[in-house]
Amino acid sequence: MTTAKSMFARVILPLRFEKDISYKVPDSLAEKVVEGCFAKVKFSGKEYICVIEHLSDKAPDYSGTLMEIESLIEGPSVSAVSLKLWRWIADYYMCTIGEVYKAAVPSGVFNRIKRREKKSISAATSNGSEQILNSAQKEAYTKIAEYLSAGSPVLLKGVTGSGKTEIYITLAEEAISKGMNVLFMLPEIAVSRQLSHRLEKRFGEKMLIYHSGQTSSDKTAVFEKISKGDDTYLVLGLRSSVFLPFKSLGLVIIDEEHDHSYKQNEPSPRYNGHDTAIMLAKLHGAGIVMGSATPSLESIYNAYSGRFALVELNEKYHSDHTPDIEILDTIRAGKRGEMEGIFSKRVISEIERTLLAGEQALIFRNRRSYSPFVQCTYCGHIPKCSHCNVSVSYHKSREALTCHWCGYSVKFNVICTECGKPGLKERGSGTEMAEEQITKLFPQARVARFDAETASKKTEQKRIIKEFAKGEKDILIGTQMLSKGFDFEKLTLIVVLQADSMLSNEDFRAGERASQMLTQLAGRGGRRDKKATVLIQTAQPKNRVFKFFNSDDFSQELSERKEFGYPPFTRIIKVILKHKERSSLNNFAARYEEFLKNSEFGEFTGPFAPPVDLVRGEYIINFMIKFKKSGDLKTIKRSLYDNTLLLVKREGGSLKLWFDVDPY
Numbered sequence: 001m002t003t004a005k006s007m008f009a010r011v012i013l014p015l016r017f018e019k020d021i022s023y024k025v026p027d028s029l030a031e032k033v034v035e036g037c038f039a040k041v042k043f044s045g046k047e048y049i050c051v052i053e054h055l056s057d058k059a060p061d062y063s064g065t066l067m068e069i070e071s072l073i074e075g076p077s078v079s080a081v082s083l084k085l086w087r088w089i090a091d092y093y094m095c096t097i098g099e100v101y102k103a104a105v106p107s108g109v110f111n112r113i114k115r116r117e118k119k120s121i122s123a124a125t126s127n128g129s130e131q132i133l134n135s136a137q138k139e140a141y142t143k144i145a146e147y148l149s150a151g152s153p154v155l156l157k158g159v160t161g162s163g164k165t166e167i168y169i170t171l172a173e174e175a176i177s178k179g180m181n182v183l184f185m186l187p188e189i190a191v192s193r194q195l196s197h198r199l200e201k202r203f204g205e206k207m208l209i210y211h212s213g214q215t216s217s218d219k220t221a222v223f224e225k226i227s228k229g230d231d232t233y234l235v236l237g238l239r240s241s242v243f244l245p246f247k248s249l250g251l252v253i254i255d256e257e258h259d260h261s262y263k264q265n266e267p268s269p270r271y272n273g274h275d276t277a278i279m280l281a282k283l284h285g286a287g288i289v290m291g292s293a294t295p296s297l298e299s300i301y302n303a304y305s306g307r308f309a310l311v312e313l314n315e316k317y318h319s320d321h322t323p324d325i326e327i328l329d330t331i332r333a334g335k336r337g338e339m340e341g342i343f344s345k346r347v348i349s350e351i352e353r354t355l356l357a358g359e360q361a362l363i364f365r366n367r368r369s370y371s372p373f374v375q376c377t378y379c380g381h382i383p384k385c386s387h388c389n390v391s392v393s394y395h396k397s398r399e400a401l402t403c404h405w406c407g408y409s410v411k412f413n414v415i416c417t418e419c420g421k422p423g424l425k426e427r428g429s430g431t432e433m434a435e436e437q438i439t440k441l442f443p444q445a446r447v448a449r450f451d452a453e454t455a456s457k458k459t460e461q462k463r464i465i466k467e468f469a470k471g472e473k474d475i476l477i478g479t480q481m482l483s484k485g486f487d488f489e490k491l492t493l494i495v496v497l498q499a500d501s502m503l504s505n506e507d508f509r510a511g512e513r514a515s516q517m518l519t520q521l522a523g524r525g526g527r528r529d530k531k532a533t534v535l536i537q538t539a540q541p542k543n544r545v546f547k548f549f550n551s552d553d554f555s556q557e558l559s560e561r562k563e564f565g566y567p568p569f570t571r572i573i574k575v576i577l578k579h580k581e582r583s584s585l586n587n588f589a590a591r592y593e594e595f596l597k598n599s600e601f602g603e604f605t606g607p608f609a610p611p612v613d614l615v616r617g618e619y620i621i622n623f624m625i626k627f628k629k630s631g632d633l634k635t636i637k638r639s640l641y642d643n644t645l646l647l648v649k650r651e652g653g654s655l656k657l658w659f660d661v662d663p664y
Contacts, residue, residue, distance in 0.1 A: 160523020180250025239273025
């Protein structure tokens with residue numbers, strides 16, 4: 001009589017825990033447990049739901065007594081490919097796999113309740129809303145299909161309004177007809193809401209939506225459907241959609257592939273949804289198409305070097321009117337008395353002409369609030385957040401001073417807390433001030449504002465965009481939320497206020513991102529048969545970004561990146577250190593600097609404080625390490641990770657550490 005072998009499970013807990021954790025599988029569960037399923041376990045006296053990552057009949061190297069798994073959780077499981085992706089994310093982005101698990105699985109999976117099924121949408125795909133591919137689109141589609149068949153990632157560089165979305169839809173329909181799932185990624189929720197209506201008409205109940213703005217139950221429903229794998233879907237999602245447990249993924253589409261919103265900044269894992277989606281497609285053997293009117297320099301470089309196949313679409317679907325672009329010098333205009341508030345007289349006259357013609361105007365100011373800060377006219381004091389080292393923004397509609405970093409807010413009072421005099425006055429301008437001044441200049445115009453204040457709710461976002469798209473509003477004022485993906489038929493004038501503020505970011509991508517933003521904004525107008533005008537107000541009219549942002553010449557920027565050792569020619573890792581005591585943080589930073597000097601990890605900068613070096617009561621110091629692409633980056637990163645962790649652990653629990661791979 002043979003005795004059944006014991007079974008052991010290596011598990012993943014939703015914790016920031018470095019070491020592998022294993023449990024014994026009780027005999028009663030031996031025939032039911034599988035890799036990828038969820039189970040209940042006890043860890044440090046608390047109950048957790050873990051994921052079974054690996055099963056083995058070999059006992060782990062552990063001196064104590066192994067605890068047993070308590071029970072298995074019925075329902076969806078994590079696919080083998082998803083587990084591989086989790087490991088890749090943990091290794092590449094230098095975090096724990098527990099942090100990846102916490103980000104990947106919606107909490108509702110473990111609190112499943114009965115949900116009322118939403119009314120099914122007809123799955124009919126022919127209702128007269130389809131567009132016919134024109135000759136340029138057909139040519140691009142054919143090239144993309146050929147490259148995908150050959151296993152090559154495709155970069156679709158198409159001018160705004162060229163009809164990239166229709167090509168995506170055609171590719172998606174083909175994949176679904178072959179029994180494969182499709183992941184269609186977008187950078188922001190607002191863009192996904194406008195596109196979802198179009199996709200619903202084509203894909204009906206086969207279209208699913210997945211992003212962080214949904215309720216837990218909605219995300220859980222999508223997670224379960226994908227996990228079952230008994231049907232094919234098109235998932236329209238943001239960066240977190242890469243974590244869905246796809247069983248048969250045939251195509252991944254990354255629209256607006258240049259957008260930095262694909263990068264997760266906080267909390268860990270600090271992953272890039274764009275790059276993770278490329279790995280997801282690779283693991284599934286799926287095709288991948290990345291599209292943008294303004295591709296990132298990394299993607300352009302990858303296309304030039306042969307890693308990506310490049311397909312260009314240079315004709316607009318409805319017309320090919322290149323917008324008229326005019327750079328307005330605000331300093332010169334101010335000296336000549338040609339400014340009224342924050343608007344130049346040239347802008348005011350052009351808005352007036354636009355409204356008289358029955359057309360629409362979009363005013364862009366990449367700063368919400370009434371003004372970015374207030375200052376005392378008597379002593380010069382600028383109020384700051386009591387928890388963060390940053391000035392508070394003035395919100396006139398709420399009569400409040402608010403920190404945009406931690407949310408701290410206090411009622412506005414003109415009395416200065418430093419000198420006691422009634423001298424606090426707004427400085428600079430935001431979307432709220434732009435709205436106030438435009439309403440005074442054009443009292444008969446129908447004006448709307450679209451920013452994080454007015455469009456915080458899903459219903460409000462839909463309402464504002466719908467009203468402007470239908471021509472029920474004349475002027476729309478907003479932030480970067482308006483720069484991508486929207487199609488407004490009557491929009492012919494785009495005004496950019498204080499454009500030089502886009503260049504103030506302290507990173508090497510500031511010029512690239514400003515250029516992308518301006519090109520995307522210019523593309524929002526003139527989408528049909530009318531030419532658009534773009535007016536850019538700036539105090540730096542000779543800056544090359546404003547002169548050449550619509551150019552396709554990337555050689556100078558790439559040359560500068562190579563000269564100074566920035567991506568795509570190097571890899572960057574930012575080491576983030578936080579502590580509630582500045583002196584303790586500085587002391588550790590000095591020791592860490594010595595450690596890096598004596599190591600062979602590469603060129604580094606630091607310690608340096610970020611522009612905002614105190615957030616939520618914690619001081620911050622950073623290091624930036626550059627690595628050459630030619631080295632064994634995986635081994636180097638593992639060594640850096642282990643050695644840094646060892647140094648931090650000697651400090652006790654007060655010092656906090658994070659790695660941010662490809663931070664900018």
